[in-house]
Every structure is written in C-alpha cells, then in structure tokens.
Amino acid sequence: MLLALSTWQEIEAYLERSTAIIIPIGSTEQHGPNGLIGTDSICPTHIAAGMAEKEDMLVAPTISYGMSQHHMAFAGSATLSPSTLMAVVIDIVGSFRQHGFTHFYFLNGHGGNIAPVTSAFSEIYAGHGNDKTSPRCRLANWWRDSAIAALAKELYGNAEGYHATVSEVALSYHAHPEAVKHAEMEPAVAPTDEFYDAADFRRKFPDGRIGSSPQLATVADGERFYQLAVETLTKDFHAFVANS
Template sequence: MQLHQASWPEVEAYLKRSKGIVIPIGSTEQHGPNGLLGTDAICPEVIAKEAGDEAGFLVGPTFNVGSAQHHLAFPGSITLRPTTMIAAVNDWIDSLVRHGFTRIYFFNGHGGNIAPVNAAFSESYSAYSLDGEACPYQLKLENWFTLPGVQPLVRELFPEGEGGHATASEVSVTYYAYPEAQKQVEMSPKIAPTGPIRDAADYRRRFPDGRIGSDPSQATPEKGAKLVAQAKRAMIADVKAFFEGQA
C-alpha cells in the first residue's frame, strides 16, 4: 500500500490494524557515467514497494534528497546540509506520530544519510527524555544493502569491481526498476580508484568520473532482479519484527 496512492480514509483504516510505516530514504547524486542520479532513492523505493505490496504494510513517499555535499562538483547532484536534513526528518516523524504511527522504519539507500538520520532520531527521543516522559513511538534505520543475505549475493554476482560508490549492485537494481534507462558507457580505468571522501572539489579531483573502486559496467536488470528479490525477503522479515515490537 502506497501512501501517495491512498486516500485519507484508507490511511485511517490502515491505522486501525497497524501503527507501522516504511519511509524509503535516499539521495539525488551522481553515480558515475552509467548510473542514474536517483540511484540511492530508487533502490530502497523499488524494494519497499514490492515488499509492501506483498506483505501489506504502508510505504510512505520517498525522502529522495539526502546528505551528499561531496557530489556537488557533478551536475545534477542535490544535497541537504546535515542540519537541514535532521530538521526535515524530525518534521516527517512528528507528522506521522501526530496521526498515530508508533513504528517508523526508515529504509535507506545512501551511506551519507546514516549519521544525520541517527542524529535526527536522537533529537526526537531527547524531547521525551528531557521531559521525563516515555516516548510513545520507536524509530529504526535500515540500509537495503546491509539486510541479511544481500552482501553474500553481491559477492557472488560481482566477485570483482563492486566498489564503494556507483557500485555494480546498486546500478543493477536501478536497471531492473527502469530497464529503459540503461546506459552503455566505456570506462577507464575499468575499476575506479579508491580513497577518502571530503569536500566536492577534492572528490572530483580524486574520482573524475564519479566512481569509487567500482566497475558498474557489469550491471544488468537480471542481476538487479536477484538483488531485489533477496532484499525484499529480508526486509519483510525485518519490518514485521519491528512492527510487532520484536526488534
């Protein structure tokens, strides 16, 4: 069930049987010469939609601009300052809690979001701690790429050249979701260099085509389908446990 495709009476009816909601969260940033700028939002979005359709839980709109300042030297990338993102995540939490949701599961596709989202959670909980009250809701952040079984499958599909950014696995998931958006690009070197991530100018100097340690030319929709299927199975189990108070 998709929040954006539901009416308010349908959401009200859903809340009578479940107080849980999944929020896909990602980024809009460059993903190398053949990767889509929406990769980090598309991956959790497509997995969450398939999981929600199968298991019957509510999936909210995708929070699709995240913390990505280091990609700004590449056209099309958009970022939020960490403080802006923390404030925005808390506004989403407060809005959902206002309607009665008590289990809010943020399903993430971008490593740069982890620190600000966890900071937002701390800020949200601190309001109750400082007032000496018990918080009536629980929050969880989970990355699609760290779900059980995903990384073993990644290593099987891409024994070389998975890398750390513009990875073969994430590009495969987007090609599964949008096969018409596939791009054939010759890249040199075949496997990109690795190194630290700092500001945007330093990033562009170190990684001129945007990739870090990866060879995303290996990406295919078929490999993406396998990754989505594994992530979906693992996500359904994780969401169910969280909604039922077991995690």
C-alpha cells in the same frame, strides 16, 4: 499500500491494523558514467513497493534528497545540509505521530544519510525523555543487509566497490529498464582512496566511481537483488515492529 495513492479514510482504516510505516529515503546525486542520478532513491522506493505488494504495509512518499555535499562537483547532484535533513526527518515523524503512527522504518539507499538521520532519531528520543509513548525509529540500509552483501560479493567480488556499486546500479536498472545506460570506463575497476570535500572527490574519482565496475550491472542481476531485498527487509521490518 502507498500513502500517496490512498485517501485519509484509508489511512485511518490502516491505523486500526498497524501503526508502522515505511519511509524510503535516498538522494539525488551522480552515480558514475552509467548510473542514474536517482539511484539512491530509486532503490529503496523499488524495494518498499515490493514489500507492500507482498504484505499489508504502508509506504510513505520517498524523501528523494539527502546529504550529498561530497558529490556537488558533478552536474545534477543536489544536497541538503545535515541540519536540514535532520529537521525533515524530525518533522515527518512528528507529523505522522499526530495521526497515531508509532513505528517509523526508514528504508535508506544512501550512506551519506546515515549520520544525520540517526542523529535526528536521537533528537526525537531526547524530546521524549522517559516517556513510554516515545516513537520507535529504525534506519535500514538495504545494501548493508548481510544477504545482499553476500550476493554482491558472489557476483562481483571486489568490483562491487563503494560508490556507483554494481548492485545498486543493477537494482535501479531492474526498476527502470527503459533507462539502462552504457558507457566505456577506464580503468575497469575504479580506484579507492579517502576524500574530504566535493572538489577533492572529483579530483580523485573523475568519473564518479569509487572502487566499482558498474558496467557489469544487468537487469537480470537487479531482479536477484530485488527479490532478495524484498524478502530480507520484510523480515527485518517485522522484527523491528515486534521487538520495539
């Protein structure tokens, strides 16, 4: 069930069955020579839709902008400051709480969101003190699921990488096969290194990849990641609701 395609009466009816909501969150940033700029939002959106098709779950509209300052030397990237992203998360949780939602499952596609989003959770909890009605929030990073990581290791070994990874590009291609891109990349496996700011990122990783070979991505592999992610994250969602 998609909130954006529902009426307020349907949401009231849903709240009689469940007070949990899935909120996909990603970013708008470069993903190398053949990765889509919307990859980090496309992936959690795609997985969340699959979860809602499988079971009675409510999915909010995706937060498609994240903390992506380190990608700002590449055209098309956009970023929120950490404090802005925190405020967005706090306000969204606060808005849905007014209607009776209690459990907020943020399905995340971007590593740069982890610090500000979990900090926002801390602010939310601090605002409730010892209040037993405090909301419950979880940040589920789909690519860090152990089964997903194991599949990526099996398929790509060290070529999976750290940014513009093969798995995320493959999953985005499964969501949008009409947008598959092809590009030559040299070296085949991108280098890895520490970086500081956007300019340093561009100097060290001029084509936008970190340690990855996204040219290996296929729609068929994306199907495998999709099916596995829907299965494992559905279980994680239920465990979150049941244990909090």
